[in-house]
Amino acid sequence: MMPMAFDTTNHRYIKWAKFEGRLLMLGFGAIGQGVLPLLLRHLDLAPDRIAILSPGGRGHDLAVAQGVGLEDLTLTPENFATVLAARLGVGDFLLNLSVNVSSADLVQWCRARGVLYLDACISPWEGGWSDPDLAPVERSNLALRRGIQPLRHGAGSLPTAVIAHGVNPGLVSHFVKQALLNLAADRHQPVPAPASRGGWARLAQALGVRAIHIAERDTQTTPSRKQPGEFVNTWSVEGFIGEACQQPAELGWGSHERQLPLGAIAHGQGPQAAVMLPRPGAATRVRSWTPLAGPYQGFLVTHEESFSLAEFLTLSQGGEVVYRPTVHYAYYPCDDAVLSLHEMAGRNWEPLPRQRILAAEEIDAGMDELGVLLLGHARTAYWYGSRLTIDQARALCPYNNATTLQTTAGVLGGVVWAMRHPRAGLVDPDEMDFTEVLTVATPYLGEMVGVYSDWTPLQGRNRLFPEALDLDDPWQFTNVLV
Numbered sequence: 209m210m211p212m213a214f215d216t217t218n219h220r221y222i223k224w225a226k227f228e229g230r231l232l233m234l235g236f237g238a239i240g241q242g243v244l245p246l247l248l249r250h251l252d253l254a255p256d257r258i259a260i261l262s263p264g265g266r267g268h269d270l271a272v273a274q275g276v277g278l279e280d281l282t283l284t285p286e287n288f289a290t291v292l293a294a295r296l297g298v299g300d301f302l303l304n305l306s307v308n309v310s311s312a313d314l315v316q317w318c319r320a321r322g323v324l325y326l327d328a329c330i331s332p333w334e335g336g337w338s339d340p341d342l343a344p345v346e347r348s349n350l351a352l353r354r355g356i357q358p359l360r361h362g363a364g365s366l367p368t369a370v371i372a373h374g375v376n377p378g379l380v381s382h383f384v385k386q387a388l389l390n391l392a393a394d395r396h397q398p399v400p401a402p403a404s405r406g407g408w409a410r411l412a413q414a415l416g417v418r419a420i421h422i423a424e425r426d427t428q429t430t431p432s433r434k435q436p437g438e439f440v441n442t443w444s445v446e447g448f449i450g451e452a453c454q455q456p457a458e459l460g461w462g463s464h465e466r467q468l469p470l471g472a473i474a475h476g477q478g479p480q481a482a483v484m485l486p487r488p489g490a491a492t493r494v495r496s497w498t499p500l501a502g503p504y505q506g507f508l509v510t511h512e513e514s515f516s517l518a519e520f521l522t523l524s525q526g527g528e529v530v531y532r533p534t535v536h537y538a539y540y541p542c543d544d545a546v547l548s549l550h551e552m553a554g555r556n557w558e559p560l561p562r563q564r565i566l567a568a569e570e571i572d573a574g575m576d577e578l579g580v581l582l583l584g585h586a587r588t589a590y591w592y593g594s595r596l597t598i599d600q601a602r603a604l605c606p607y608n609n610a611t612t613l614q615t616t617a618g619v620l621g622g623v624v625w626a627m628r629h630p631r632a633g634l635v636d637p638d639e640m641d642f643t644e645v646l647t648v649a650t651p652y653l654g655e656m657v658g659v660y661s662d663w664t665p666l667q668g669r670n671r672l673f674p675e676a677l678d679l680d681d682p683w684q685f686t687n688v689l690v
C-alpha cells in the first residue's frame with residue numbers, strides 16, 4: 209500500500225512525531241521555505257516553538273504568516289556559539305538549511321549541549337569552497353567528510369546528528385536499499401531486508417551490482433528564460449555553484465575498476481573508496497540514463513552519497529576490499545541551469561552577477577526525474593526513483609517546485625527519524641531505517657517507479673569517432689566519462 213500523508217478517518221495530516229523541545233531553523237532559502245509547511249503539518253509542535261535565523265530577513269513575511277518568528281542574523285565562526293546558546297538547550301533541535309555555515313562546528317556544538325541536528329549537505333564556512341589558496345583536495349567533499357569523522361566516535365549514546373539528508377544526498381540511500389530488494393524479488397529470489405550494513409553489501413555483491421549512478425534529469429522550464437549574466441536554477445544557486453564549479457569532481461571508486469581516468473587522484477592506499485578529478489564537476493560529463501529522458505550526458509558533481517553509499521556497500525576480507533560498487537552523481541539540471549553553467553565556464557567559473565531560483569509559480573512545465581540507476585547485474589540496468597511533476601508539487605505543498613519538494617520530503621523524513629531516535633549519535637542516511645524514512649517522505653515524491661533497461665554506457669558508441677573504450681567490460685568508469 210502507498211504511504212499516506214493524510215489521515216482520512218480524522219481528516220487531518222498525520223503527525224509523525226511529537227516534539228517537546230524548540231526547533232531552530234538556520235537559513236530560509238528554497239529548502240527552508242519549502243519545508244516549513246511540511247514541518248507544521250506533520251510534527252506535533254506548535255509554530256511558536258519554531259524560530260528561524262535568516263540573513264537579510266529573507267522570507268520574513270512568509271514565516272510570520274505561518275506563525276513562525278524570523279530573525280535577521282548571519283552566523284559566523286566568531287558568533288555562532290553565542291547565537292545558538294541564546295536560543296537552544298538540551299532536547300532542542302537545530303535544522304541547518306543554510307549555505308556557508310560549517311556543519312562540523314555545528315555538529316560539535318550540538319553534541320556537547322544535547323541538541324539534535326540535521327543538515328542537507330556537509331558545508332564549510334564561507335570561502336571553504338571558493339578560496340583559491342586551498343588546494344582542490346582541501347575543498348573536496350572527502351575532506352569535509354573526514355573533518356566530521358572524529359565526531360562519529362561514541363556515536364551510539366550521543367544526541368542524534370543526521371548528516372546530509374535531503375533527497376540526494378538523503379533519500380537516494382534509501383532508494384538504493386529498496387532497489388536492491390526489488391532486484392532480488394524480480395529474480396524470484398526475494399530476501400528480507402538485511403539487518404546490518406554487511407548484509408546490504410553482501411546482497412549488492414550477490415546481485416552483481418557494479419555501479420550506481422544517482423541519475424537525475426530536471427525538465428522544469430519557465431517562460432521567463434535565463435538572461436545573459438543570470439544564473440537560474442531550481443534550488444540554491446550558491447550551493448550549486450559551490451559543488452559543481454568550485455569543488456572538484458569526486459566519486460566512490462568500485463573494487464572492479466581497472467584504470468583511473470587521466471589526472472585522477474585516489475585517496476589512501478589499496479583499492480580506493482574515493483577518487484577525485486582535479487577539475488569542476490560542471491566540466492566533467494558522464495553518460496547515464498533515466499526512464500523518461502533515456503540516455504543523457506550529466507555532470508559528475510561531487511556529493512556525499514557517492515562516498516557514504518560506496519563505504520556502506522563495501523565488503524572486506526583480511527583487510528582487503530573484495531567488493532564495492534562505483535558510485536557517482538550524473539546530474540542533468542534544468543535547461544536554464546545548463547546554460548548558466550555554460551556561461552560561467554566561459555567566464556573561467558566567475559559567478560554570474562545575478563541569481564534566480566525558480567519559484568513554483570514561475571515554472572510552466574516539467575518534472576524532476578530523480579532516482580538510482582543500478583548497473584552491471586544480470587538484467588543490465590535498473591532505475592528506481594521519483595518522478596514528480598511541477599503540477600503535482602504545486603498540488604501537494606505550497607512554496608515548492610518539484611526539485612525542492614523531493615528535497616523537503618527528505619528533510620522531513622530525516623527530522624522525524626531524528627526525533628524518534630534522539631540518541632543515535634552521528635549518522636549517515638545509509639545508517640537509518642529506510643522504510644521508516646520512506647513512509648514519511650514518499651507521499652510527496654509523486655510516482656515511485658522501477659524500470660529495467662538494456663542501456664550500457666557503450667551503447668551507440670565508437671562509430672563515428674572511435675574512442676579508447678574498454679569494450680570487454682562496459683561497467684568501467686572510464687566508459688562512462690565523456
Ligand SMILES: NC(=O)c1ccc[n+]([C@@H]2O[C@H](COP(=O)([O-])OP(=O)(O)OC[C@H]3O[C@@H](n4cnc5c(N)ncnc54)[C@H](O)[C@@H]3O)[C@@H](O)[C@H]2O)c1
Pocket residue numbers: 234235236237238239240261262263264266281282283284304305306307308309328329331372373374375376377378443444445446447448565615618
Ligand atoms: N540533499 C539535498 O537533496 C539538497 C537539495 C537542495 C539543497 N540542499 C542543501 O540545502 C541547503 C539549503 O539549500 P537552499 O536551496 O535552500 O539554499 P538557498 O541558497 O536558497 O538558501 C540558503 C540560506 O542560507 C542562508 N545563509 C547564508 N549564509 C548564512 C550564514 N552565514 N548564516 C546563516 N544563514 C546563512 C541564506 O540567507 C539563505 O536563507 C544547502 O546547503 C544546499 O546545498 C540539499
